[in-house]
């Protein structure tokens with residue numbers, strides 16, 4: 001996934017308390033104020049974690065800034081999923097190194113998956129790094145920072161079987177005030193042979209559902225109108241009440257969150273084909289506000305490759321899951337993740353992936369060429385034997401097919417009217433709004449009086465370009 005640099009906004013919250021809006025910190029002219037700047041890379045879980053980190057840092061009197069030049073503490077929340085993701089961070093550190101030369105005393109911290117994967121070696125290799133903190137150790141940041149302020153480098157990369165940061169109210173860093181992410185679980189117990197996540201994020205654990213519902217309610221009360229429940233494999237969410245021993249499944253959690261208010265949209269990511277139950281689909285069908293969109297990564301269309309990937313489903317199983325989606329939630333959009341050039345992949349396997357994509361008719365896919373990750377099952381057991389050119393060619397074919405499928409989807413949407421949640425101004429013009437329909441498709445349309453971010457509008461789609469639908473509000 002593309003690394004996106006976070007752009008801090010001036011919203012702050014106290015931990016566990018009522019939310020309040022801070023004045024824009026960058027405008028507060030107090031040179032003694034301690035400021036932190038954070039950049040997030042990788043998946044949505046990392047972006048969500050940065051908001052937890054911001055909340056914990058508030059305890060140490062660190063305030064967020066959007067201006068890296070003003071920061072006393074620069075944090076990179078990092079990703080290890082592919083080699084390129086780690087290279088990006090190393091490059092970024094070179095730039096920060098130059099910046100630090102002009103601002104001695106500025107501390108630099110590496111958080112997230114790269115911190116967890118590389119541990120002490122990051123402190124040894126990257127001399128400018130003062131802190132290395134893994135995804136389960138963020139509560140230790142105030143202590144580590146105290147020590148770092150005294151010149152001692154600090155590291156905590158302990159993984160936990162319990163930590164879910166359930167009691168922490170995240171500081172919404174990049175908020176549009178309408179949509180928000182809520183982490184419902186951490187870690188992953190699957191062992192997909194290509195994947196580094198089980199090593200960087202540890203064992204799977206689910207968060208107390210009561211804290212999830214309360215966070216979502218709180219967001220709704222503040223004017224938010226959409227929450228996305230996040231986990232590496234949301235379908236295996238399972239929480240047992242410590243006293244009653246009652247268990248809660250993902251389908252039950254989804255319904256609880258949907259019941260908060262019909263105007264609160266609920267999304268979730270990521271679903272795992274081996275675990276996605278019909279119960280979840282029935283919940284989607286029963287609640288209008290659970291969005292008709294499933295991200296169901298297939299990875300490969302070849303059963304032989306899927307077995308090597310240790311995905312624990314085959315092509316037939318995956319097809320069966322898509323058929324269940326179509327049967328139970330007829331209007332549902334499906335997207336995917338695809339890896340090109342996994343170990344031993346033949347042309348025939350690659351053709352299976354293309355035919356799977358066309359059959360599943362994905363509205364969107366994240367597409368990657370295989371990148372071997374040290375320590376994973378695949379790195380230990382198989383040879384990374386598909387040459388770079390072949391990987392590149394196969395990936396281009398996959399991308400071209402997805403482009404065609406997306407264009408066909410968009411063309412089919414022209415002439416339809418969708419209920420859209422307005423997220424804010426469109427990227428190109430402040431005379432236009434942008435918002436998504438239930439199927440997660442972005443639609444851009446001219447503003448009309450009476451509509452604002454957070455409102456719902458019925459939008460008639462007039463035309464489409466490759467990425468976006470263009471429409472107008474229809475009023476009854």
Ligand code: SAH
Pocket residue numbers: 001081082194195196197231232233270271272297299337338339368369370371372373
């Ligand atoms: N938990 C999610 C995936 C999280 S990682 C799931 O199981 O679907 C996001 C995506 O990165 C994966 O779906 C996969 O397509 C891709 N990915 C993971 N490891 C990779 C690797 N070593 N090389 C290339 N792509 C990889």
Ligand code: SF4
Pocket residue numbers: 188189190191192195196197198232233272
């Ligand atoms: Fe990685 Fe597989 Fe877990 Fe997804 S389910 S995070 S791909 S190990």
Ligand code: F3S
Pocket residue numbers: 041042043044045046078079080081112113196197200201
């Ligand atoms: Fe990357 Fe870690 Fe997410 S490796 S994809 S940031 S869980």
